[in-house]
Amino acid sequence: AQANIGVVGMAVMGSNLARNLASREGNTVAIYNRSWEKTQTVLDEHPEAGFVAAHDYAEFAAALQKPRAAIIMVKAGGPTDAVIDELVKVFEPGDIIVDGGNALFTDTIRREKAVRETGINFVGAGISGGEEGALLGPSIMPGGSDESWVTLGPILRSIAAVADGEPCVTHVGHDGAGHFVKMVHNGIEYADMQLIAEAYDLIRRGTGKSPSEIADVFAEWNKGELESYLIEITAEVLRQVDAKTGTPLVDVILDQAAAKGTGAWTVQTALDLGIPVSGIAEAVFARSLSSKPAQRAAASALPGPSSDEFQVDDVDGFIEDVRQALYASKIIAYSQGFDEIVAGAEQYGWDIKKGEIAKIWRAGCIIRARFLNRITEAYAENPGLVALVTAPFFTDVVSKAQDSWRRVVVAATQAGIPSPAFSSSLAYYDGLRADRLPAALVQGQRDFFGAHTYKRVDAEGTFHTLWSGDRTEIEAEDTH
Numbered sequence: 001a002q003a004n005i006g007v008v009g010m011a012v013m014g015s016n017l018a019r020n021l022a023s024r025e026g027n028t029v030a031i032y033n034r035s036w037e038k039t040q041t042v043l044d045e046h047p048e049a050g051f052v053a054a055h056d057y058a059e060f061a062a063a064l065q066k067p068r069a070a071i072i073m074v075k076a077g078g079p080t081d082a083v084i085d086e087l088v089k090v091f092e093p094g095d096i097i098v099d100g101g102n103a104l105f106t107d108t109i110r111r112e113k114a115v116r117e118t119g120i121n122f123v124g125a126g127i128s129g130g131e132e133g134a135l136l137g138p139s140i141m142p143g144g145s146d147e148s149w150v151t152l153g154p155i156l157r158s159i160a161a162v163a164d165g166e167p168c169v170t171h172v173g174h175d176g177a178g179h180f181v182k183m184v185h186n187g188i189e190y191a192d193m194q195l196i197a198e199a200y201d202l203i204r205r206g207t208g209k210s211p212s213e214i215a216d217v218f219a220e221w222n223k224g225e226l227e228s229y230l231i232e233i234t235a236e237v238l239r240q241v242d243a244k245t246g247t248p249l250v251d252v253i254l255d256q257a258a259a260k261g262t263g264a265w266t267v268q269t270a271l272d273l274g275i276p277v278s279g280i281a282e283a284v285f286a287r288s289l290s291s292k293p294a295q296r297a298a299a300s301a302l303p304g305p306s307s308d309e310f311q312v313d314d315v316d317g318f319i320e321d322v323r324q325a326l327y328a329s330k331i332i333a334y335s336q337g338f339d340e341i342v343a344g345a346e347q348y349g350w351d352i353k354k355g356e357i358a359k360i361w362r363a364g365c366i367i368r369a370r371f372l373n374r375i376t377e378a379y380a381e382n383p384g385l386v387a388l389v390t391a392p393f394f395t396d397v398v399s400k401a402q403d404s405w406r407r408v409v410v411a412a413t414q415a416g417i418p419s420p421a422f423s424s425s426l427a428y429y430d431g432l433r434a435d436r437l438p439a440a441l442v443q444g445q446r447d448f449f450g451a452h453t454y455k456r457v458d459a460e461g462t463f464h465t466l467w468s469g470d471r472t473e474i475e476a477e478d479t480h
């Protein structure tokens with residue numbers, strides 16, 4: 001056996017990851033794909049990689065040094081289960097099976113439990129960075145056992161992106177922790193993309209600037225505190241001219257955003273955990289709304305301001321307001337995402353280091369951004385930080401941004417330009433900082449129709465008002 005690591009699945013992500021592994025000192029990579037044809041193509045195109053190609057699972061296992069370690073890069077769901085079943089047959093106790101796809105973390109927990117029975121380690125690893133990241137250096141979020149990390153750690157460190165000299169990989173926690181964190185990463189990705197899209201829309205409609213002019217705005221923003229991969233690629237997309245029509249590409253792309261499900265998982269999980277990830281949820285719903293052409297056509301004649309009437313007087317001032325609103329809303333999205341990670345860690349018993357997560361997101365992944373350093377610092381200063389937005393640095397940013405943020409939401413509302421992520425992030429912020437919330441009234445209503453009881457601000461215990469009787473208050477059992 002010559003190989004120290006194997007990859008199953010030679011589609012683009014799998015072959016790129018295999019090439020990345022092969023390009024690093026000390027790695028020899030075994031590869032396997034269901035159809036040999038694809039394996040042959042990879043071999044022909046990348047002789048430099050020195051792959052050890054297997055025709056079947058037995059040959060694949062024989063090519064791997066013990067403890068064997070193999071990364072599965074196939075479609076999530078059934079195909080992943082099928083590969084696991086095959087690997088379990090040819091692997092031995094102590095060997096390691098890694099699922100590098102976007103699996104739902106509860107599937108990873110289930111698989112880890114089942115595979116562990118055989119003595120084999122199962123590691124769900126979130127891998128972010130798209131095709132280019134897989135090839136040149138992704139951000140990697142592995143879960144699984146401590147035993148598996150001993151073998152996997154050095155291998156994954158060898159291929160991960162590097163930020164300030166540190167590889168963007170850490171052992172996130174046991175069983176499904178890695179895929180959980182990757183799921184939240186994707187939820188934040190959805191929010192960030194939607195916020196950027198809203199910023200573009202407002203600037204375009206409010207200032208009449210062309211997509212390529214707005215590309216310049218984003219390129220400028222990318223030099224400052226908003227510097228990030230998503231801002232950078234936004235400028236590139238906006239600058240692209242369609243060869244067929246000679247118009248900006250963004251104007252000929254159908255305005256219906258697709259989704260493969262990880263954003264929805266983030267929100268579904270947050271609902272179960274009771275964590276308000278409202279910015280992420282709005283981003284997921286904005287994609288759903290965009291993809292309902294029949295409803296949109298039927299509603300297109302509904303009354304409201306015509307968006308062409310919207311014209312700001314102070315173009316530079318407005319653009320700066322939008323930038324501030326974007327920065328503040330982005331902080332909210334990350335704050336909500338980290339809340340979900342904290343709640344997930346508590347629920348599933350994972351020891352997740354928040355600062356480490358921010359660190360491994362600094363390079364390689366889709367949401368990589370300059371300000372992640374600030375998140376790492378915030379958790380380093382105060383590991384028990386209850387909400388990211390309350391860390392001194394972020395409080396400072398938000399206090400500077402909030403007037404702009406409000407102006408943008410007001411302008412968008414008045415102009416009839418949908419800005420669900422901007423406005424819900426602001427509502428979340430105001431909700432969080434409110435002295436008193438109308439939740440008190442909701443409790444009163446619940447008590448009225450269902451005797452659901454309430455607590456008082458001035459006394460211990462649980463109370464109920466005899467609404468259908470003489471309306472006196474009695475002490476009651478807590479029913480929540």
Ligand code: 6PG
Pocket residue numbers: 102127128129130186189258259260261262263365366
């Ligand atoms: C990444 C991306 C990657 C994928 C998204 C796309 O981190 O590299 O998040 O995982 O591009 O899942 O998701 P949608 O198709 O749902 O937009």
